[in-house]
Amino acid sequence: MPTTVSEAFAAAGLSPGGSVPWGTKPALPERGVYIVSLTDSLDSLQGALPRAPLSPTAFEQWLSVCPELTVDGARPPLEQLIQRVAAFWLPDEVVLYVGLAESQSLSDRLGQYYQTPLGKRTPHAGGYFLKLLSNLHGLWVHYAASANPTHAESVIIGLFSSNVSDTAKRDLKDPVHPFPFANLEWPRGVRKVHGLRGATERRANQPKSTTRTKNHASRSGHTSPSRSLFDRAVTAIAPQGNYASCKAQRVTAKNLSRGQIRIPSTGVSSAKSLFPASRSAVRVVLRGSLLRASWDPRIGPDRERSGVLRVGAILRDLVGENEVLIVTERIDGAISID
DNA sequence: ACAGATGGCTTAGGGCTCGT
DNA sequence: ACGAGCCCTAAGCCATCTGT
Numbered sequence: 001m002p003t004t005v006s007e008a009f010a011a012a013g014l015s016p017g018g019s020v021p022w023g024t025k026p027a028l029p030e031r032g033v034y035i036v037s038l039t040d041s042l043d044s045l046q047g048a049l050p051r052a053p054l055s056p057t058a059f060e061q062w063l064s065v066c067p068e069l070t071v072d073g074a075r076p077p078l079e080q081l082i083q084r085v086a087a088f089w090l091p092d093e094v095v096l097y098v099g100l101a102e103s104q105s106l107s108d109r110l111g112q113y114y115q116t117p118l119g120k121r122t123p124h125a126g127g128y129f130l131k132l133l134s135n136l137h138g139l140w141v142h143y144a145a146s147a148n149p150t151h152a153e154s155v156i157i158g159l160f161s162s163n164v165s166d167t168a169k170r171d172l173k174d175p176v177h178p179f180p181f182a183n184l185e186w187p188r189g190v191r192k193v194h195g196l197r198g199a200t201e202r203r204a205n206q207p208k209s210t211t212r213t214k215n216h217a218s219r220s221g222h223t224s225p226s227r228s229l230f231d232r233a234v235t236a237i238a239p240q241g242n243y244a245s246c247k248a249q250r251v252t253a254k255n256l257s258r259g260q261i262r263i264p265s266t267g268v269s270s271a272k273s274l275f276p277a278s279r280s281a282v283r284v285v286l287r288g289s290l291l292r293a294s295w296d297p298r299i300g301p302d303r304e305r306s307g308v309l310r311v312g313a314i315l316r317d318l319v320g321e322n323e324v325l326i327v328t329e330r331i332d333g334a335i336s337i338d
Numbered sequence: 339a340c341a342g343a344t345g346g347c348t349t350a351g352g353g354c355t356c357g358t
Numbered sequence: 359a360c361g362a363g364c365c366c367t368a369a370g371c372c373a374t375c376t377g378t
Contacts, residue, residue, distance in 0.1 A: 102372065108340090109372080115341070126371045150372095185349095185370050197368075249362075259349075262362075294350080310350075 002093045002168075003160045005035050005142045006042040011159040012152035014144035016042055017106075022139040023114055025107045030145040032106050033152045036097040036130060036182070040140045045094055052089035052181070054082055055134035058118060062132065062199075065119035069198045085132055087173035088192065089181055092165055096139065097127045097182035098156050100149035110141060119200055128199070129182040157186045248325040248337065251315075259315045261325060261337065263307040274329045275307060285336040286311060287318045 009016050014033065019040055020026050026034075039047035059082055063069060070076065071084050101109035112124040118131045130136060146152040157179055164178035172178060174193040177186075184192050249262040263275065275282060275295050282295045293311040319325065328336045 100372080104373070111340085112342090112372095120342095124372080128370095200369085308351090312349080 001163050002045050002048070002090075002165060003095055003163045004041075004043050004045060005037050005039075005095065008035055008095060008098070008156045008159060009042075009142075009144050012144075012146070012155040014146055014152055016142055017144045019140050019142045022137055022141060024141075025111050025114075026141070026143050028107055028143060028145060029105045031101050031104070031147075031149050032143055032145040033098065033100045033149050033156065034106060034110060034141055034143040035095055035156070036099075036127070037140050037142060038094040038096065038135075042142065045092070047094050048092050049089075050091045052086045053134045054086060054132055055136075056082065058132045058134075059085075062118050065117070066198055066200065069119075069196065071195050084173070084195065085129060087171075088129070088194065090164060090168045090172070090178070092168055093160075093180070095160060095180050097130055097180050098153055098160070099127060100146075100153040102149050106143050106145070110143075126184070127182040129184070154186070157183060161186070248327050251319050251325065259310055259312040261309045261311065261315070261319075263309055263327065274327055274335055275309070282309070282335065284309070284311070286315075287338055289318065 006016065012033070017028055017030075017032065018026055019042070021040075022036070037047075038049065039045075041047070056078065059078055063078065063081065069081075071080055076084070099109070099113065109124070113127065116124045116128075118128060130139070133139070144152075160180055161178050169175040169178050177192045179186050179192060184194065251261060282293055284291055284293050291311050293309050295307065295309050325337050328338070
């Protein structure tokens with residue numbers, strides 16, 4: 001069942017603060033969240049469009065300002081690029097993008113969104129799919145003040161994703177991540193598999209990653225802003241009944257910091273055979289919590305490596321350093337890790 | 339005050355090196 | 359040969375800084 005704007009705000013416990021046409025800054029000096037919609041109505045799903053109203057001219061511009069833009073690793077012809085973006089359109093939804101203003105006013109943040117050209121990283125690189133629409137200037141921006149915009153945004157996208165209809169999901173390029181059309185990431189770090197690379201300009205001075213790695217390690221106690229939502233999403237527990245058990249590799253501090261569990265490929269302790277043969281999203285029950293994880297069997301062109309199961313930052317809450325987890329295939333086919 | 343530029347945070351993913 | 363550890367880059371999104 002598609003989500004209306006008012007349902008989205010209500011889920012986050014917010015009262016709508018107003019609506020403005022795309023390009024108009026709201027007169028609201030507070031922090032909060034905003035929803036870009038096909039309709040000015042808070043309660044209606046009328047305005048939903050069966051196909052994405054994409055602007056070929058915008059795509060041409062995009063290709064010209066992003067010479068390194070590729071689809072699935074290759075420079076695409078115009079038509080292929082348009083088809084790829086269109087494959088993320090949800091025909092029965094009116095909500096196209098959910099954004100937030102955490103440390104500045106909604107007015108300022110929306111101003112940055114409006115003024116960021118396609119292909120530019122700054123000041124607001126997110127949600128750029130919207131700028132490929134031919135009806136961009138017919139869109140509406142609904143906003144609400146919030147004391148905790150990050151949490152509110154997360155709740156709204158979570159609600160939206162869980163409400164996407166099966167028929168809409170069936171036609172999506174990436175049905176595992178049914179976010180609003182222009183939201184490419186939720187929660188932090190989990191992205192739509194759109195196959196686009198080089199969609200925004202490179203940074204002028206990308207810092208060396210040694211510094212980034214050290215910083216990352218020093219932040220190992222960081223709490224992901226999406227954690228609370230993820231916890232709430234983790235509700236269903238798979239039925240009991242075990243089938244086969246194998247050992248995962250020891251969980252190192254590095255593994256914890258990266259939210260990943262390594263699965264050996266060979267030997268008596270091989271648990272890799274319990275997972276899909278190709279890269280995919282999988283559901284696992286980690287210490288009683290049902291999680292959505294990404295699975296990479298790491299079957300390289302030269303040789304096979306340990307598989308990597310990425311569950312995200314929640315791993316640090318559920319598993320300690322140096323633990324050796326037991327991977328079990330339950331009788332119902334679910335994979336549990338304890 | 340505003341617009342634009344730069345930086346920070348976080349995760350995904352490819353691939354190299356090292357130890358056993 | 360294989361498992362394990364790590365380096366490095368890319369990406370998405372928001373915050374902060376800086377110049378006008």
